[in-house]
Amino acid sequence: xxxxxxxxLKDFKSSNEVRxxxxxxxxxxxxxxxxxxxxxGKKHEDYAVVSGIGCSSRFPxxxxxxxxxTIHGRAAAIASGVKSANPNxxxxxxxxxxxxxxxxxxxxxxxxxxxxxxxIILFNNRIYGLTKGQYSPTSERGxxxxxxxxxxxxxxxxPGNLVLGARGTFFARSIDSNVKHSQEVCTAAAKHKxxxxxxxxQNCVIFNHGAYNDINDPKTRADRQxxxxxxxxxxxxxxxxKGLVWENGDLKAVVVGENGYTIDDVLVHDAKTESxxxxxxxxxxxxxxxxxxxxxxxxxxxxFYDEEMEKQIAHVQETRKITCMDDLLxxxxxxxxx
Amino acid sequence: MGDxxxxxxxxxxxxxxxxxxxxxxxxxxxxxxxxxxxxxxLRKPWEETGMVVLQAESEVASINMLYGAASTGxxxxxxxxxxxxxxxxxxxxxxxxxxxPCLFVNVQxxxxxxxxxxxxxxxxFQAVKGGGHGDYKLIVLAPASVQETNDFMDLGFELxxxxxxxxxxxxxxxxxxxxxxxxxxxxxxxxxxxxxxRISGEWACLGKKxxxxxxxxxxxxxxxxxxxxxxxxxxxxxxxxxxxxxxxMLNCEDADYxxxxxxxxxxxxxxxxxxxxxxxxxxxxxxxxxxxxFPIKQIEELAGRVKGFLSVEMNAGQMVEDVKLxxxxxxxxxxxxxxxxxxxxPGEIVTALEQKLIGG
Ligand code: SF4
Numbered sequence: 001x002x003x004x005x006x007x008x009l010k011d012f013k014s015s016n017e018v019r020x021x022x023x024x025x026x027x028x029x030x031x032x033x034x035x036x037x038x039x040x041g042k043k044h045e046d047y048a049v050v051s052g053i054g055c056s057s058r059f060p061x062x063x064x065x066x067x068x069x070t071i072h073g074r075a076a077a078i079a080s081g082v083k084s085a086n087p088n089x090x091x092x093x094x095x096x097x098x099x100x101x102x103x104x105x106x107x108x109x110x111x112x113x114x115x116x117x118x119x120i121i122l123f124n125n126r127i128y129g130l131t132k133g134q135y136s137p138t139s140e141r142g143x144x145x146x147x148x149x150x151x152x153x154x155x156x157x158x159p160g161n162l163v164l165g166a167r168g169t170f171f172a173r174s175i176d177s178n179v180k181h182s183q184e185v186c187t188a189a190a191k192h193k194x195x196x197x198x199x200x201x202q203n204c205v206i207f208n209h210g211a212y213n214d215i216n217d218p219k220t221r222a223d224r225q226x227x228x229x230x231x232x233x234x235x236x237x238x239x240x241x242k243g244l245v246w247e248n249g250d251l252k253a254v255v256v257g258e259n260g261y262t263i264d265d266v267l268v269h270d271a272k273t274e275s276x277x278x279x280x281x282x283x284x285x286x287x288x289x290x291x292x293x294x295x296x297x298x299x300x301x302x303x304f305y306d307e308e309m310e311k312q313i314a315h316v317q318e319t320r321k322i323t324c325m326d327d328l329l330x331x332x333x334x335x336x337x338x
Numbered sequence: 339m340g341d342x343x344x345x346x347x348x349x350x351x352x353x354x355x356x357x358x359x360x361x362x363x364x365x366x367x368x369x370x371x372x373x374x375x376x377x378x379x380l381r382k383p384w385e386e387t388g389m390v391v392l393q394a395e396s397e398v399a400s401i402n403m404l405y406g407a408a409s410t411g412x413x414x415x416x417x418x419x420x421x422x423x424x425x426x427x428x429x430x431x432x433x434x435x436x437x438x439p440c441l442f443v444n445v446q447x448x449x450x451x452x453x454x455x456x457x458x459x460x461x462x463f464q465a466v467k468g469g470g471h472g473d474y475k476l477i478v479l480a481p482a483s484v485q486e487t488n489d490f491m492d493l494g495f496e497l498x499x500x501x502x503x504x505x506x507x508x509x510x511x512x513x514x515x516x517x518x519x520x521x522x523x524x525x526x527x528x529x530x531x532x533x534x535x536r537i538s539g540e541w542a543c544l545g546k547k548x549x550x551x552x553x554x555x556x557x558x559x560x561x562x563x564x565x566x567x568x569x570x571x572x573x574x575x576x577x578x579x580x581x582x583x584x585x586x587m588l589n590c591e592d593a594d595y596x597x598x599x600x601x602x603x604x605x606x607x608x609x610x611x612x613x614x615x616x617x618x619x620x621x622x623x624x625x626x627x628x629x630x631x632f633p634i635k636q637i638e639e640l641a642g643r644v645k646g647f648l649s650v651e652m653n654a655g656q657m658v659e660d661v662k663l664x665x666x667x668x669x670x671x672x673x674x675x676x677x678x679x680x681x682x683x684p685g686e687i688v689t690a691l692e693q694k695l696i697g698g
Binding site for chain 1: 366367368369372375376379380382393395396397398421451452
């Protein structure tokens with residue numbers, strides 16, 4: 001692993017012209033991922049980037065690493081194949097909300113459940129961009145799009161809930177405009193052993209512009225976003241004057257020093273706890289009553305597939321009774337005819 | 339004159355479906371056919387006729403929703419483009435095996451794989467030779483204009499129910515995206531439950547009392563019975579071959595050479611024919627409208643009196659195999675085509691005609 005290699009973001013850029021729309025959030029997320037890769041201490045040739053179909057899935061063309069632009073919805077299965085065939089690689093899956101959660105929903109949950117060591121970066125723009133503006137499985141109820149001109153009548157997925165439902169071990173959330181933060185969580189995702197899912201809220205300037213304005217308006221975002229760090233108090237607000245407390249079985253936002261709440265009441269974030277209760281509550285937090293949670297929400301240690309697979313192969317090879325063809329033929333339902 | 343409009347082929351698929359009394363549509367966006375669902379959603383047929391329009395989470399979901407809906411004896415359809423149709427082939431094979439009537443529209447784009455979003459006719463084999471597993475055939479209608487796209491929606495449903503089998507409308511990115519004048523069909527009401535009972539009462543899941551139970555399935559573990567089922571399918575396909583061939587012949591009466599082309603390439607070949615005729619080459623055009631059933635007899639008949647055939651296709655040479663089978667070695671059969679999203683020019687086709695057939 002870590003030889004003494006130093007890279008910069010530029011080392012991960014390819015010479016291909018980037019064909020995302022000007023102003024698309026994808027540009028910033030790519031920078032964040034490239035910065036993260038440059039500092040992880042892995043060799044350039046150890047990275048493989050796998051994508052499905054969609055705007056964000058054009059990603060491998062823009063990377064100087066090995067890449068694989070695959071089939072709509074199937075990136076998780078294909079990335080799993082790459083990782084199991086060559087466990088030394090650092091495999092990154094780039095998917096959008098349509099690719100990973102609509103057509104690829106099945107592969108997504110099973111990959112997370114299997115806990116194979118992949119980094120899934122989920123670009124969530126809540127719309128189908130490449131096919132020009134139809135609603136996606138994360139579009140909010142009532143969303144007006146080309147295929148829902150009178151508003152959708154479906155409930156959206158919250159990706160983090162799917163990760164928890166599949167007993168996932170790592171979930172983080174970031175937003176395209178905050179490149180530094182996206183880089184941090186991508187680095188944490190890469191370090192986690194098992195399937196890491198990073199949801200990046202991404203603005204599609206063409207078909208869903210301003211989808212995250214309510215969360216991300218510079219004037220109000222200090223009150224509407226909370227950046228979580230394991231082991232630290234859950235504080236937010238322009239001067240960290242607000243905090244999260246646990247009351248009546250749920251999270252509640254309070255102002256420290258008001259209504260009898262003190263800093264001691266404010267919760268400390270525990271990303272490492274196996275229990276999903278707090279993580280679920282954090283994932284579910286939504287405006288207006290609560291801020292939206294960013295950062296590594298869940299990061300727990302658990303057996304991961306590729307290592308388990310290698311262990312099992314080694315164990316069986318050591319302990320097997322069958323070592324040659326004769327052993328095999330004489331195993332199971334065989335008998336001698338006398 | 340009926341209702342005259344200037345419309346895109348894909349929009350007409352949606353409009354014609356509503357007008358022919360369709361009950362339901364299940365789809366998923368893919369270029370170059372997303373306008374089908376978008377038009378349906380804008381038209382709000384659920385308010386006007388009660389037709390259901392649903393955006394599924396994938397083509398796999400849409401085809402299986404169609405499978406379920408078809409089992410109720412209603413007029414239902416889906417549309418997609420090449421990679422999406424590949425995803426649907428499992429369901430198509432099951433629908434054929436369960437003998438359920440329904441309609442698919444394939445607005446073809448270039449492949450293989452993700453290929454390109456530009457037009458193509460490279461799904462000919464997939465459409466007429468099965469595509470999915472097992473001995474089945476789809477009735478395949480190949481419109482060459484926006485008008486035919488309109489007309490074949492109704493015809494497609496008619497054939498699907500006549501033979502209790504899935505039907506495919508095989509169009510492409512040219513016909514789906516181009517705007518042409520079209521005379522829209524008159525509105526037909528959706529079938530009532532009584533009509534469905536009369537048409538498909540033996541098997542349709544109608545939710546009515548006192549009807550004999552029926553299980554829709556393509557499974558039969560007893561091989562002798564499964565062979566019997568297959569005999570039934572083959573007899574049906576034979577009857578379709580005998581009764582449903584549709585084609586158009588232009589200038590074939592005095593022709594020395596005949597071009598065979600379907601869909602959008604037939605439109606281009608028609609222009610080539612005019613250019614060639616101006617040059618004094620006596621060439622005609624045979625345009626198969628049904629790709630299965632293929633106009634075998636018509637080609638056999640022509641093979642007895644022309645000097646050669648040129649199959650013109652937007653693929654690497656697929657239909658040419660069926661032309662060769664029908665010609666059966668009597669005269670030369672050549673192929674010319676562009677593919678991967680490229681469209682042949684009329685001039686290129688004339689040159690191919692001259693070099694491959696006349697000069698050769
Ligand atoms: S359509 Fe939207 S998501 Fe796609 S590249 Fe343009 S801005 Fe980005």
